[in-house]
Amino acid sequence: MNMSRIDLNLAHVFLALWHERSVSRAAERLFLTQPAVSSALRRLREACGDELFVRTRYGMQPTAHAVAIAETLEMNVSSLRSSLGLRGQFDPASSSRFFMIGSDGGLDYALGARLVSRLSAEAPDITLTFRTVSEPVLDDALGRREIDLALTVSSVTRPDCISSSLRSFRFVCVWHVDFCILPEQMTLEDLERCRHVLIETALRYSIFDHRLRSMGIRRTVRTIVPSFGHLPTFLCQPDTIAIVPDYIAEFFLMTSGLRISYLPEVFGVHEVRMLLPRKAEYDAGVGWLEGLIREVV
Template sequence: MMNDATLRKIDLNLLLAFSVLMQERNVSRAAERLLLGQPGLSAALKRLRETLDDELFVRVGRGLQPTARALAIAPAIEDALSGIERAIRRPAAFDPASWEGEFRIGMCDNLESAFFGPLAARLSVQAPRARLVGIASDKRGASRMLDDGVYDFSVSVHEEPASWHIRMPLFDQISVCLFHPDQLKLQAPLRLEDFINAPHVTVSFEGNSSSSVDEALARAGHSRRVVASVPRFSALPMALRAMPAIATIPESIACCMAQLHGLVIAAPPIELPADPITMLYRRVDQADGRALWFRRLFVEVAAAALKASGCQMGISQAA
């Protein structure tokens, strides 16, 4: 363990002056390297002598000859200064092509369906030795899981972050209606009457059937009939293929489901609030090369995935 009391007595600049004097054995050349005047270097040498209780360097002709104490401590001081220089040196740029390890991302299943596949595909090309791990996450547990190091960042609807977290806006996620054309013979745009009279299937992690859709309908003096509720978005396509019903879900996953399962997307006949999708990450990771590269890659991939799916929302390019 370091002796703090001993280290407090000495200035790091004095050790640097000692190292240069050992290399040059000449006050003028050493002062020039240190960007000091000769009086300044002489003052530093005086302090060194007082601190170490040794003359350290003796003038012999036009040069300096180190004492036995100076020769004895020189290797250790040189190693210490080299170690400090390496420690504070700017880190090398992150190289995804050679990096081996895990990138971990937290998302709920609707965003995971839209973005995980494209993200994994891009990583397999740009970081072929890395592995992508998706972690089930929601806004309530996102901060705690982030602090526990469960993932690099979370993509969700996040609450006001702690001071040691950063919340970066990505896009505003709107909700759309989804149904199977063989089960419901409806025309777009949907009429409010058709929307109210059709059976509805909802997605609720807690098993609740009420949502922002019901709140919006109630403000307009209407209500709907919910016939089923599922805990995961992955169950919706089969439910809509099997029964005449409407699901009102985030546009990002609705676009994916429509393409894969032959479902129809329609705008809801009532005004629904958009959900602000954000990225949440730790402030200590803000400038880390690996974490920064991964965040920027996700932003690029998400923007391309939304564009390819035909979704209307745009994504922020900051990371």
């Protein structure tokens, strides 16, 4: 971007679109009208010779050129604020900002309700969207900045993201008391004897199944469902169980009355991690969301 061809106000419009991924929300953030932001975007496109932001089902997504210049613009604006004695601020109580969280492993079930409860009390006009992503899609979404941050149980790492541990978890067994009777502590023989309901994404990305195969054990899968939310209904079959992370089991224990049995120690302890783009360190809003997630976890 040739800074001699644009004024500083256009840099602020670019960054508002970068963070909000919406013309209307960018306008609200900047206290401008939508036509004014649309006009500024046209001038940005002319100055850069690039579309910069393209409308998709997930909002106004940045082009490769926009991704390439975003960090430089953000650093320069932040540096200018510091030079002038200004600081980026974010007031959740008055903000109407939109945040996109990418998650896998059913973490939206575990954290969604608690996050929404906190938002209702502290940030009533903020919109929070959970986008369920598989491991390869998560990496791609972070690279294209389609999500503000990621919550993951996968092994995805990126040099442009800060990875931090939020909590540990174990796999446990859930079952319906009317259709199954299991001891509190299961054995490997119990696992092989029962029929299993499997989440669709676990066909390729299940940590649990990778561990089972390494021990030469195969479980009998008779039903595959799209998401964790389907499990309570499909567990209403004789001797049918599901293996889930303990945070999912705790959610079901409170909402559907399923029972929990614990697995042998051989399946180990795993991590829930947060991946935060390094470019977001200049964004006070994402910083606030990161802190809120840590409190809720």
